[in-house]
Amino acid sequence: GQQVMQIPQYQHVQEGEDFTTYCNSSTTLSNIQWYKQRPGGHPVFLIQLVKSGEVKKQKRLTFQFGEAKKNSSLHITATQTTDVGTYFCAGPNTGFQKLVFGTGTRLLVSP
Amino acid sequence: EPEVTQTPSHQVTQMGQEVILRCVPISNHLYFYWYRQILGQKVEFLVSFYNNEISEKSEIFDDQFSVERPDGSNFTLKIRSTKLEDSAMYFCASSSRGQSYEQYFGPGTRLTVT
Numbered sequence: 001g002q003q004v005m006q007i008p009q010y011q012h013v014q015e016g017e018d019f020t021t022y023c024n025s026s027t028t029l030s031n032i033q034w035y036k037q038r039p040g041g042h043p044v045f046l047i048q049l050v051k052s053g054e055v056k057k058q059k060r061l062t063f064q065f066g067e068a069k070k071n072s073s074l075h076i077t078a079t080q081t082t083d084v085g086t087y088f089c090a091g092p093n094t095g096f097q098k099l100v101f102g103t104g105t106r107l108l109v110s111p
Numbered sequence: 112e113p114e115v116t117q118t119p120s121h122q123v124t125q126m127g128q129e130v131i132l133r134c135v136p137i138s139n140h141l142y143f144y145w146y147r148q149i150l151g152q153k154v155e156f157l158v159s160f161y162n163n164e165i166s167e168k169s170e171i172f173d174d175q176f177s178v179e180r181p182d183g184s185n186f187t188l189k190i191r192s193t194k195l196e197d198s199a200m201y202f203c204a205s206s207s208r209g210q211s212y213e214q215y216f217g218p219g220t221r222l223t224v225t
Binding site for chain 1: 144146153154155156159167169202212213214215216217218219
């Protein structure tokens with residue numbers, strides 16, 4: 001079945017450093033979504049990318065969808081302690097019926 | 112801002128007992144989902160529900176699981192005979208346009224099976 005892997009599993013940075021998580025799907029995706037889950041919280045939708053090669057920015061966050069629509073990345077510039085959490089990518093399976101979540105990258109930011 | 116609500120926030124039950132987890136999706140949403148997350152792991156899809164029927168279910172969603180929309184607002188997940196490995200956080204989510212679009216998650220119900 002479809003698998004969505006993310007690297008790294010965990011990253012610990014100092015506040016102000018940059019952070020990137022990479023997402024790779026075993027199959028081509030019609031779109032990719034990114035969610036953030038704070039410790040003890042629930043997934044919160046961040047953004048959706050649809051087009052091949054698409055790049056979207058939200059303040060310090062930059063999201064990219066690969067040309068082959070099988071990979072994506074999230075880059076955070078100058079991390080802040082409020083960025084702490086686990087970042088998941090998610091994509092619908094080939095039948096468009098279910099959302100498959102990636103393995104997640106847990107980000108810890110030290111002040 | 113509208114939000115998905117879930118009750119209870121924490122449920123402790125004995126192995127073999129039935130549990131019902133409840134969710135109230137966002138009122139104008141048409142697509143409803145249940146996910147589970149074992150502590151420290153990824154979010155796993157269980158089932159999607161649209162137009163009063165299951166549209167897709169995962170291999171996890173076996174005969175012990177069922178979903179229902181008993182009225183115009185609630186969406187429930189029933190586990191008939193709980194097992195230890197059912198211990199997890201269960202999230203309900205809803206969407207206005209289907210699984211290819213933004214999903215709004217509830218705060219979750221932590222299920223502990225002893």
